[in-house]
Amino acid sequence: MAGLGEHITAMVRSHASGDDSAFYAVALQIAAREAKQGHHTLAADIKKAVDASRQATPRSNVTKLAQPRGDLAELIQTSHPDISLRDLVVPLGLATQIKQVIAEQRQRKRLLDSGFSPVHRLLLEGPPGTGKTMTASVLAHELALPMHTVRLDALMSKYMGETASKLRLVFDEVETRRGVYLFDEFDALGADRAGNDVGEARRILNSFLVFLENAGPESLVVAATNHRAILDRALFRRFDLVLTYDRPDARQAVAVMRARLGSLVKGTSLAKLGEYCDGLSHADLVKAAEAAAKSALMRGDAQVDREDLVAALAARRSSSVG
Structure with a gap:
């Protein structure tokens, strides 16, 4: 069994990455190690602490990250949702897919170490008010991550002419600050431009495609649209998963x-x-x-x-x- 120093190092790394499952697993390994050495009271205390922490609401311990500054302050709005998976009413199949995304993110280190990438690029499509934005909030809450909503209105209007460079700023943030990044009303950015403007709008879309394809698995990039039919076809193969929403029965x-x-x-x-x-x-x-x-x-x-x-x-x- 690994030495105590290695266990502590693993715990610090899992805590820093927000991986609660890995953190608790290492803590229980330490408890087992102590029990094997005859330190049964300490082992029991560690197990009790793990059980109590798992039952507590972990979101109260989420570090409230500072709002983005500079240009990013006008492009990204940060929040800390308090909406859990049990609050989301969707069909069973859709709920199962969302749970799988959460599970893969919680176990992302194990998957990456084995050569597999967890789902981290999602396209949510369906009529307005059917739970797409709420799903992004649920992902953020369940993974104890901040949610960064990308303001496409500012991106496509105020910064027209330099939108691609501003997109790079956003995706640099995706790489350096773990979180859920929501591109709401995504059709404003991802609409098929084939029959219309092939200039700036096409360059913006092409830039987004490149940035999305190169986005690492530490953060989740979530795009939500009410109008799947008008999205550029090249987008769909860049997402790991497309979730379809509908009005409730x-x-x-x-x-x-x-x-x-x-x-x-x-x-x-x-x-x-x-x-x-x-x-x-x-x-x-x-x-x-x-x-x-x-x-x-x-x-x-x-x-x-x-x-x-x-x-x-x-x-x-x-x-x-x-």
Whole structure:
């Protein structure tokens, strides 16, 4: 078994990289080493500390990194999401893919040491309000990483003419500062330009393709789009994984509203609300649930009843259609 010094070195490295699984694994190896040497009380204390730390919410210990400065301050907005995987309501197959991304990132050192790269370049596509941005937040939270949202509006307007050089700044940050980098409304950057502008826009897209292909596995690059059909085809093979989102079915819609309302709908029947949820996105359902909750609370009720939700869903559908 490796010496104590090697174990401590491994723990420091895993802590620095944010790899909780590796950190705990080494700690348990140390506990086993101490037990073998007859130090049973110390071994038990180490195991108890590991168990307690695993059960605690690790996000409270995440270092709040300073906001980017200089040009990056106008290109990247940093946040520390507090949205866990259990808060995300998506089909089972999609949830399984997201869990796999998280698992690979947690075990990235082991994969890299064996010659395999963890999934770290994701394209999320689907209608607005279906959970794409929320997924990026979940990845950041579950991996205890900051989320850096790239402001494509500033990139494509204020810096037009030097966008490619600013993109390089962003991807330099991807390489040097581990995190989740979200390119939201990505079609602004990745739309197919074949029939339109073949000048600056094409150079920007080509630069992005090169930067993305060369991006290392330490950070996750997440691009989200509402318009897959207009994306340049060359983009798809540069991403490790494409996740497709859709509006929730009746069961998922109820789950979304229950998750938002919590105890406010305890005992309230939400069966057969599907006809009122048809065509609504996750975001629409959350807003409808919030509207129903406010109506109930303002009239002095402690519970949201079915009629509150039906009325709020109908109003939301009417506004969405309009």
